Amino acid sequence: MGDHLDLLLGMVLVASPVLGISSCFSNGRMALYRFCNLTQVPQVPNTTERLLLSFNYIKTITTASFPFLEQLQLLELGTQFTPFTIDKEAFRNLPNLRILDLGHSRIDFLHPDAFQGLPHLFELRLFSCGLSDAVLKDGYFRNLESLTRLDLSINQISGLSLHPSFLELNSLKSIDFSSNKIPIVCEGELEPLRGKTLSFLSLANNNLYSRVSVDWKKCKNPFRNMVLETLDVSGNGWTANIIGNFSNAINGSQIFSLVITYHIMGSGFGFHNVKDPDWSTFSGLARSSVIHLDLSQGYIFSLNFRVFESLKELKVLNLAHNKINKIANEAFYGLDNLQLLNMSGNLLGELYDSNFDGLPKVAYIDLQKNHIGIIQDKTFRFLKKLHTLDLRDNALKRIDFIPSIPNIFLGGNKLVTLPNITLTANFIHLSENRLEDLGDLYFLLQVPQLQILILNQNRFSSCKSAHASSKNLSLEQLFLGENMLQLAWEAGVCWDIFKELFHLQVLYLNNNYLNFLPPGVFSDLTALRSLSLSFNRLMALSPGDLPANLEILYISRNQLLSPDPGLFTSLGAVDITHNKFICECELGAFISWLNQTNVTILGSQADIYCMYPNSLSGAPLYSVSVEGCDEEEILKSLQFSLFILFTVTLTLFLMAVLIVTKFRGFCFTSYMTAQRLVFKDRHTRGRESDMYKYDAYLCFSSKDFEWVQNALLKHLDAQYSNQNRFKLCFEERDFVPGENHIANIQDAVWNSRKIVCLVSRHFLRDGWCLEAFSYAQSRCLSDLNSALIVVVVGSLSQYQLMKHQSIRGFVQTQQYLKWPEDLQDVGWFLKKLSQHILKKEKRTKKDNNTPLQTLATIP
The missing domain is CATH 3.40.50.10140 (Toll/interleukin-1 receptor homology (TIR) domain)
Known part of the structure; x- marks a missing residue:
């Protein structure tokens, strides 16, 4: 993951010059010199706190490379484009350095005393540097009394024979040895770490114990007298036998979180050559106080009888993304303290009443992304502490088995209707199903204690029978987006669906094909604060359509032509982007309100634009002028006189226009000739000189x-x-x-x-x-x-x-x-x-308002 982030950062920094962003500068506190083609460390102010020198060509680091930088805390020298050497006490002039990053660089020579003189170094990054076992054996980390995190991943280390100086690293908490070439770790190799408590130790992706013959009686426990909060041994190709031997070897060592992801334990689907774990696989962990066990990303096909019985203190078990298709009777017996069980992304098709026996304290069960199509009625009935059940993205058609628990996730299934069962919940997620009858919504609105109900992406479009109003004094958020409520409402049914929802605060009705709102449909929503009507077909809103106390309205992507600004004056924020505004005088009041209102207008100003007339199509409403829209009435007492005057004037004008149009060239020539004769002297004087060439x-x-x-x-x-x-x-x-x-x-x-x-x-x-x-x-x-x-x-x-x-x-x-x-x-x-x-121009400020009609040529 770190390699990918470095590559992404590198690409961004390569593009910086193209984008006009300088990557070579210092502002006193930070000095950024990435991709600056440097061959040596540049001079920086002594106030610098962060010095970033990655992606350059620096070949040598010596004591003379740095002036005395007392305030420097972060030095990044990783990812040099050329091999480089680090000499003795190279960082001595950086006494308060906290983080030293040399990662992703090829270090040809690293002096054993390179890191001396760094009493406050907290984190040392040496990942992907081509380092060998010598970096551990020869005391390179002596006197780093503040060192807490050491990253030696992706190197060429083949053994963990630690130098005695590791015993002095009392602050050391995290060591990463992942992606090296460590085939085996035995008891004596980590002896300098005995008596320490490490928050993280990674031996992942080393093919550890998997490609060599191990005499476990001689190898013994590599973590004796150590306390490990998290031990990561993922990606080593461990089978159930290797895990069993390893568990027995570390018997008694305190490991609170054990991560064994990307294992090959289990037969997988359709194979039987590698066995699934059984009761003996984890028996050696009985005295290790394991609280979290991660066995995800593997091939476990069957959870066998009492497979985890020895893990009495386990609270979190992650079995996600295996091939689990079968749960044996009493598979979870012994997990008396388990609180979270993750079995998502497996191959479960049916669940039976006995599958989760032995889990008296489980609070969260994640079963999403399986193929579950049927569940027996009592599968979850006796899990008294169950708080959350996640069954999203399965193939359920019925939910008779649902217990009364606070949080239920059932999205992405095949539910066509809901049974009439007793249900109690605070949160119900039923999006991406096939519910059509709004009767199911009436049923859900009567669930006691329900606070949040998510029904997006269903097919609500009919109301097959009359229903009593759904009084619910607990519901606060209701999501009904991406349904087809228009089909039901245009039939004149279920207009009372929101009646007596006096505590509802958030309502989403986006993407429902709505072209009208039933009268008084929101009248009981006195507590509603946020309403989304986006992506519908509403052409107008009438007074009284919106709840009185509404604060936020989303009504983008509709077909509003000339909305009444009075509808929005009481709001705190409104999104009206991408509507089809007709920019004529009828919209004048709305445009004036838009430029003067204190209401927060959500979205970009450029997304509130005219659709008609064509001359203003795409023009932002903020730049459209409404001048002249209030002078449209003519005095009736002068109508006849004006008519006569207009007729005579029009006749004379048309005659003049006809003459001028037909002979305008001759008329203009005559006019110019007369002008030259009359103003002959003025013309001969020519223009006055000015400052221009x-x-x-x-x-x-x-x-x-x-x-x-x-x-x-x-x-x-x-x-x-x-x-x-x-x-x-x-x-x-x-x-x-x-x-x-x-x-x-x-x-x-x-x-x-x-x-x-x-x-x-x-x-x-x-x-x-x-x-x-x-x-x-x-x-x-x-x-x-x-x-x-x-x-x-x-x-x-x-x-x-x-x-x-x-x-x-x-x-x-x-x-x-x-x-x-x-x-x-x-x-x-x-x-x-x-x-x-x-023409001599006056210096005046240009008016940015675009009038409702603009001439394209100068008359």
């Missing part, structure tokens, strides 16, 4: 150059004609050859009064054009003006513009020009463009 920077794709030259440059640029008044900048002429292209773009943007972007299909495919567009926007933000002028050329749709993130942000909040399709409008367009270039 250019009047405008024309940004366009090089593929559009010929069109731009004919359409714009010949009519506006002063170098093309003396009649033109503007000094324009464009790439083909004004960019400095050989200069960095980005520098040319920046120079053009910041030295021009305006930036005119000619957005065409070629423009949208040109990365340099889009880069220039981004710089222009940056200037607008910096100067707080509208220096950017966008001209859309060709038949580009709004959708095509919105595909580009930088352009999408502009067109959503700013107006833009569109090149005219009719040639007679070109002159007028060039005039308007000239006016925009000459």
Whole structure:
């Protein structure tokens, strides 16, 4: 597991530079230098408390590698990409070091005195370092009087002949020898640990005792005079015979928790070559005071007669994920103190009355993920201390056997109906079954003392007969999500299902296909605090639909069009995300409330958006303006006069429009000629000079150059004609050859009064054009003006513009020009463009509100 975490951490840190996260820094207290290509320890402030140097190329650690760092408590040197050596007293200048991590590195040379001078070292990590037996035999851990945790897992250790200096390690509590090559451990090897109490000792995954012939009479008890709170000998390939011999060998040693997972004990399903454990397998543990025994992840097929009889003090027995298919009579006799029995993930198909005899104090039985289809009536009746029964994910079709206990888990079975039995419980879990009739719900609501009822993912859709209201003064939480209540309610039945549930605080009705709520269905839920109606089809909520004291409402993923904000004013929090809001004036009151309310709005603001009209589809409600929605009435006393005036005006207007539309090019030419004659002197004076080098920077794709030259440059640029008044900048002429292209773009943007972007299909495919567009926007933000002028050329749709993130942000909040399709409008367009270039902008704050209707072009 540690290897996987290191690999994941490594991948995250490799990606850090890409994500813009620096992994080489020091802030005074922590110094992080992972993946920094270091070949030696960097200099850090003497106030550093944590120094992280993993994933580098450091080859040698000596006393001179570290300055005097009195406050350093954690040093991480693991996972170096090159073999490295650790010299004598290499960490002497770190007197208060608490954790030293050298794991997952190949240590070519480790001096026997490498760890001297560390009186406060609490944890030493040497996992996966390629270390041999010498690290235990030669006194490498002398004088580490504070050492509590020692990790030597995943090395090349083949024997546990401990140096006498281990006797001095009075603080040592945890040792991990897992995943080494230790074939056998006998009495003399751990002698320096005698008299100690270890909280954890792991010898897992060593093939211990399984691939060598062991003379147990000579080997004797390796843990003599030791107290082990947890001993892990998992993954060693132990059979029932090996476990029996081991148990006899350690007879009398105090081991409170014994972990033997991933064993090969048991015949498995369909095999008989390896025997299942019997009464003799664990008999040697009778005087070891074992409280917790973990035998999970194995092949036990049958629990034989009194197999655990000798474990009188056992309180927790884990038999999960074996192949148990048979429980013999009196299998659990002798377990007089057992409180928790885990048999999940086995092959049990039937349970009989006698299966759990001999468990007078068992409080929790976990039988989930078996194949149990039938259980005899009295199987659990005489377990007087039973508190929790977990039968989830089995194949039960009836529950006549259920005793009256506080917690019952029956989810993931095949229950179609519930029997009329006497039942008492605080917690009932019945999700993922096949219950259809709401009569079963009425029955469950009458269970005395029931506080939590979970019925998610059933098929409640009918109400076959009338039922009395289910008065329940104890129920606090009811989960009915992912059912089909709509089918029952639309038939007009079971509208009183929540009557007299005066103490209910949490109700989930999500995913029930609801398109309406029956009148007064929540009227008795006076204590309800949280209600989920998410993932339904509700189009509206009416006053009185919601309980008066409701605090939290989840109504996301419905079809609300224009909700009344008055329904939500009394709430503390509401989730209204992903509904289908119609952003017209009818929604104005709701939008105003949304921007002013003190109610906590759950979910992201971006998930509360308009669905209609199309022009505002996807726009967040927070950015939609409601201005102008209150001026819709016309004075009735002026209707006739206004009608006459309107008719005359409309007639004249249509005639004018027809004339101008038909001859607008001629009209505009005439207008310009008259203007030049009247304002001749003013025109000849030209524009006043200002601080800018250019009047405008024309940004366009090089593929559009010929069109731009004919359409714009010949009519506006002063170098093309003396009649033109503007000094324009464009790439083909004004960019400095050989200069960095980005520098040319920046120079053009910041030295021009305006930036005119000619957005065409070629423009949208040109990365340099889009880069220039981004710089222009940056200037607008910096100067707080509208220096950017966008001209859309060709038949580009709004959708095509919105595909580009930088352009999408502009067109959503700013107006833009569109090149005219009719040639007679070109002159007028060039005039308007000239006016925009000459216009001096005021520094004003941009309004971020999106109006209900936004023009796409400048008239």
